Amino acid sequence: MTEQTTTTAGAGEERSYDEYRVIQDLGGWKRSHTCSQLTAADIGKVVTLMGWVQFRRDHGGLIFIDLRDREGLTQTVFSPEEAPEAHERAHAIRIEYVVALRGIVRHRPEGMTNPSMHTGEVEVYVQEWKLLNTSETPPFPIEDRVETSEMLRLKYRYLDLRRPRLARNFILRNKAAQSVRRYLDGLGFLEIETPVLTKSTPEGARDFLVPSRMNLGTFYALPQSPQIFKQLLMVSGLDRYFQIVKCFRDEDLRADRQPEFTQIDIEMSFPDEEQIMGMAEGLVRTLFTETIGVKLPDAFPRMPYKQALDEYGVDKPDVRFGLKLADVKDIFAGGGFKVFASAPCLKALRVAGGLELSRKEIDDYTEFVKIYGAQGLAWIKVKEDGEWQSPIVKFFSEDEKVKLAERLGMVPGDIVFFQAAPVDVANAALGNLRLKLGDRFGLIDEKAFAPLWVTDFPLLEYDPEDKRWVAKHHPFTSPQPGQMDTIASDPGGALARAYDLVLNGNEIGGGSIRIHTPAAQKAMFSALGISDEEAEEKFGFLIEALKFGAPPHGGIAFGLDRIIMLLTGSKSIRDVIAFPKTQKATCLMTDAPNLVSKKQLRELGIQLREKAAEPGEKKAEG
RNA sequence: GGAGCGGUAGUUAAGUUGGUUAUAACGCCGGCCUGUCACGUCGGAGGGCGCGAGUUCAAGUCUCGUCCGCUCCGCCA
Numbered sequence: 001m002t003e004q005t006t007t008t009a010g011a012g013e014e015r016s017y018d019e020y021r022v023i024q025d026l027g028g029w030k031r032s033h034t035c036s037q038l039t040a041a042d043i044g045k046v047v048t049l050m051g052w053v054q055f056r057r058d059h060g061g062l063i064f065i066d067l068r069d070r071e072g073l074t075q076t077v078f079s080p081e082e083a084p085e086a087h088e089r090a091h092a093i094r095i096e097y098v099v100a101l102r103g104i105v106r107h108r109p110e111g112m113t114n115p116s117m118h119t120g121e122v123e124v125y126v127q128e129w130k131l132l133n134t135s136e137t138p139p140f141p142i143e144d145r146v147e148t149s150e151m152l153r154l155k156y157r158y159l160d161l162r163r164p165r166l167a168r169n170f171i172l173r174n175k176a177a178q179s180v181r182r183y184l185d186g187l188g189f190l191e192i193e194t195p196v197l198t199k200s201t202p203e204g205a206r207d208f209l210v211p212s213r214m215n216l217g218t219f220y221a222l223p224q225s226p227q228i229f230k231q232l233l234m235v236s237g238l239d240r241y242f243q244i245v246k247c248f249r250d251e252d253l254r255a256d257r258q259p260e261f262t263q264i265d266i267e268m269s270f271p272d273e274e275q276i277m278g279m280a281e282g283l284v285r286t287l288f289t290e291t292i293g294v295k296l297p298d299a300f301p302r303m304p305y306k307q308a309l310d311e312y313g314v315d316k317p318d319v320r321f322g323l324k325l326a327d328v329k330d331i332f333a334g335g336g337f338k339v340f341a342s343a344p345c346l347k348a349l350r351v352a353g354g355l356e357l358s359r360k361e362i363d364d365y366t367e368f369v370k371i372y373g374a375q376g377l378a379w380i381k382v383k384e385d386g387e388w389q390s391p392i393v394k395f396f397s398e399d400e401k402v403k404l405a406e407r408l409g410m411v412p413g414d415i416v417f418f419q420a421a422p423v424d425v426a427n428a429a430l431g432n433l434r435l436k437l438g439d440r441f442g443l444i445d446e447k448a449f450a451p452l453w454v455t456d457f458p459l460l461e462y463d464p465e466d467k468r469w470v471a472k473h474h475p476f477t478s479p480q481p482g483q484m485d486t487i488a489s490d491p492g493g494a495l496a497r498a499y500d501l502v503l504n505g506n507e508i509g510g511g512s513i514r515i516h517t518p519a520a521q522k523a524m525f526s527a528l529g530i531s532d533e534e535a536e537e538k539f540g541f542l543i544e545a546l547k548f549g550a551p552p553h554g555g556i557a558f559g560l561d562r563i564i565m566l567l568t569g570s571k572s573i574r575d576v577i578a579f580p581k582t583q584k585a586t587c588l589m590t591d592a593p594n595l596v597s598k599k600q601l602r603e604l605g606i607q608l609r610e611k612a613a614e615p616g617e618k619k620a621e622g
Numbered sequence: 623g624g625a626g627c628g629g630u631a632g633u634u635a636a637g638u639u640g641g642u643u644a645u646a647a648c649g650c651c652g653g654c655c656u657g658u659c660a661c662g663u664c665g666g667a668g669g670g671c672g673c674g675a676g677u678u679c680a681a682g683u684c685u686c687g688u689c690c691g692c693u694c695c696g697c698c699a
Contacts, residue, residue, distance in 0.1 A: 009694090015652080016651095054662070055658095055659070055661090057657090057659065057661045057662090058655090058657050058659065059655055059656055059657075059661075059662085060654065060655040060656075060657075061656030061657090062656045062657060062694070063656095063658095064657080064658050064659065064661080066659070071657080073659095075658085075659065076658085077658090079656080080656075082657090085638050094650095095649090095650095103625060108657085109657070111657095112657060112659090114658095116658060116659090117659080120659090130624095137632065137649070138632085138633095138649095138651060139632065139633075140632080140633055140634090140649095141633070141634095141648080141649070141660095145660080145662080146633070146634070146648085147634070148633070148634080149628090149629080149634090149691070150691060150692065151629085151690070151691045152633085152691095153693090154691085171696090201699095203699050204698080204699030205697085205698055206697090208696090224698095224699080225699095227699095249698060250698095251697055251698040252696085252698075254693085254694080254698085255692085255693070255694090257698070319631070370623075370625095371694065371695055372695075373695085428695095434648090450663095470699065472699075474699045475699070476699095477699090487631070573690095582690090582691070582692090583691075583692065583693090584690085584691090588690095588691090
């Protein structure tokens with residue numbers, strides 16, 4: 001930097017402003033306004049603002065500093081005439097410096113207002129200011145319009161959170177939480193905390209375990225949900241409980257799944273489904289009104305689980321648009337086209353306007369459905385002249401063609417996709433293709449919110465891996481009336497008193513009426529292939545409690561993070577969680593999880609296996 | 623456990639069929655500038671392409687391995 005001496009004569013000497021970069025105390029200054037508050041009504045007032053430097057525009061003469069806090073931006077002006085000392089020192093100000101400014105609110109000069117700023121009508125003429133802290137140049141710009149890699153954002157999460165879009169998410173999240181508390185408190189629900197160090201109940205998701213120092217060799221588990229505790233609170237007679245509570249599941253992450261997440265957990269005594277669903281609808285409606293001013297329908301539509309799978313291929317249908325699946329198996333049964341005739345399930349999806357899809361797009365969709373186990377993707381295009389263009393129609397009989405056209409209502413311009421596969425595959429492939437096509441053909445109103453109750457879930461489902469029946473919801477869910485007796489004889493046939501709340505294709509809540517008698521609970525465990533001893537060992541305390549006058553009870557839990565994600569239009573749950581984990585469940589900021597000292601392990605009675613002894617470790621050089 | 627996409631100055635990205643000293647914009651540092659608001663303008667510094675092998679006369683470009691981030695399947699009562 002000394003190589004080339006400074007340019008022309010007359011140019012000033014290179015200098016440093018370090019002499020002005022002395023950090024000062026607040027010295028009794030108090031903030032009078034946030035950076036989004038000042039309007040024309042405040043003109044003439046002396047105000048004190050504190051915040052971060054968003055932009056500086058140093059004209060040599062006038063210096064403009066846009067000051068930012070979590071609420072917004074305010075333009076401040078340093079003038080060499082009005083406050084020479086303040087102005088001279090202001091040359092040293094840099095982006096993200098923390099400053100306190102005291103000055104007079106003035107109307108901006110004629111034609112100089114900025115309608116794109118909340119505070120764009122006014123500006124603060126700075127009289128004196130304090131440098132509260134300096135800042136290194138941030139690793140990425142603190143602005144919404146600059147996309148930055150998520151790796152960097154997570155490493156410097158505290159800087160990412162300074163960005164207005166993210167900050168707004170947490171302001172809204174707070175609003176939502178307060179709204180929930182107000183609503184439930186108004187209905188007599190008590191907010192009660194339940195343990196975070198609790199008992200491992202290895203039904204369902206993997207538990208996070210915490211070793212016990214005082215009871216060597218034993219472990220607590222972090223709760224996957226406060227399920228059993230909230231039921232016990234009903235036994236205790238506290239009647240109505242809720243909690244905004246962290247839950248933990250040691251499973252793989254997704255855009256909408258974190259290992260620790262927050263539930264709005266609710267339980268009430270003496271309810272039926274209608275009461276719980278009514279209360280839950282009121283909660284969600286209130287939440288939407290009070291946070292984003294959106295009015296949801298007075299009664300949310302409902303759909304049985306079976307219909308959801310039949311018509312939408314998934315158990316959480318996005319009902320913002322149609323495009324339903326159709327079962328066409330009967331048309332081709334016993335026909336000449338073996339692929340269709342012999343399929344365990346044959347479903348079709350007719351898309352109006354699909355004729356315009358290119359070969360490439362169809363190929364892409366074919367690749368897409370393979371994710372869900374599909375072998376391929378058959379299709380028929382109906383050309384403008386009514387002729388069918390397709391690699392497979394030559395195998396169809398006239399009768400089959402007529403019936404198919406009638407069943408699906410095929411008209412020129414359409415494309416029809418087929419899935420001949422096991423029912424799970426056909427549903428998943430076409431159900432997810434449906435979402436993609438809804439997007440491709442602009443069928444989804446991005447501003448709409450379409451809630452839907454999915455009801456009448458099966459009580460049990462078969463787990464081919466464990467070769468046993470497992471609870472679809474959880475093992476405390478009550479079967480529908482009269483079905484307790486048939487569980488043993490027809491485990492797959494029983495329906496549960498369970499309900500999920502789906503919003504725009506996202507599961508945002510789910511609950512059930514619980515089993516509240518010991519006999520029924522034992523019958524349930526038995527249907528799940530859990531022996532009496534095992535049930536006693538794992539859930540004895542619950543069965544015991546049910547013996548002492550447990551009232552009928554039920555409840556629901558909402559995924560708060562997912563709701564906030566929808567309210568803020570965020571693409572990832574990470575954008576509504578202050579300090580989220582990466583897909584490998586690590587924290588890039590703190591480096592958790594980390595190794596711990598031998599001493600810590602010794603105290604816990606834990607010895608780590610040698611890494612080299614790990615099985616599956618192959619490809620050694622030798 | 624598996625599939626796909628990505629990793630190049632502080633940041634965001636470009637980088638032809640492998641070919642001289644690796645581009646640009648923004649940011650940063652400094653000069654000038656009294657009405658800007660993503661200020662303008664002039665000048666400057668800054669990377670060897672995630673990491674490790676290999677192929678080649680030659681690798682950011684090809685191969686293999688590995689690490690990290692993201693999306694998805696499995697998993698998530």
